Amino acid sequence: MYRDPIYEALATADDSIVAGRAADGDTAAFAVLVRRYTPMMRAYARQILPGTADIDDVLQDVFLTAWQRLPELEDLARVKPWLMRITGRKSVDRIRAGRPQVNIDDIEPRAAERAAPARIVEARMGTAALSSALRELPDGQRACWVLREIGEYSYDEIAEELELPLSTVRGLLARARKFLLIRMEEWR
Structure with a gap:
């Protein structure tokens, strides 16, 4: 099995270094972030979402957003809480999107x-x-x-x-x- 020395060096590197390289477009650095934080993000999404069917879709949306917006992150050392916030928001968005929108006046009788x-x-x-x-x-x-x-x-x-x-x-x-x-x- 072939091991990439750059990937292995990044795997042990500090978050700010890995996030900085990923923000510059380094896909290997981004892959390190994905591998490093996916288990935690999956567990967090599982706590928010009512079922497990949407978790992979939510994580895919999170990483797509992270890849696009990582250059905007000011403190690259805070990539972990930033990813967790995105995970929380995307999970809640998924719940909202799946919920039918009902006008309460249509189903609830008016109070006397x-x-x-x-x-x-x-x-x-x-x-x-x-x-x-x-x-x-x-x-x-x-x-x-x-x-x-x-x-x-x-x-x-x-x-x-x-x-x-x-x-x-x-x-x-x-x-x-x-x-x-x-x-x-x-x-x-």
Whole structure:
């Protein structure tokens, strides 16, 4: 088996020397870069791509781009990270190219108006305003209102729960509702 002494010398040379010669058009130097970094680039592409079928095509694209753009590389000693960046970009490009482009409006139904962000914010602000107004109510009015409106208790059940006469419960609820109606006017 014939061994090329120039190739063997390049195989042990520093990245900056090999990349410099390859940038000047030396195909033997470029072959050293290909042989040196293909296993690492293949492993990296395999991590990004969903299947193994495209890996060789991606690496071929990477080396074609590298051959064309190597003279533009400013720091030739950084050829390894440069090749890895190209590998990452080409792998992602391959994924994007293989993915069908679908308009989300065609497949996703529009959110209900009540689920729109502005409506959600408005509802939260209304709830916060109601909480604030409820804190301003006297304890008896607040207890009656919460049991009636949130707990859905009947008037009799509220009277029994709070140990109050039914007429007092009705009065407390009427005053609580009047206060909240005025206080929450801007939220109607």
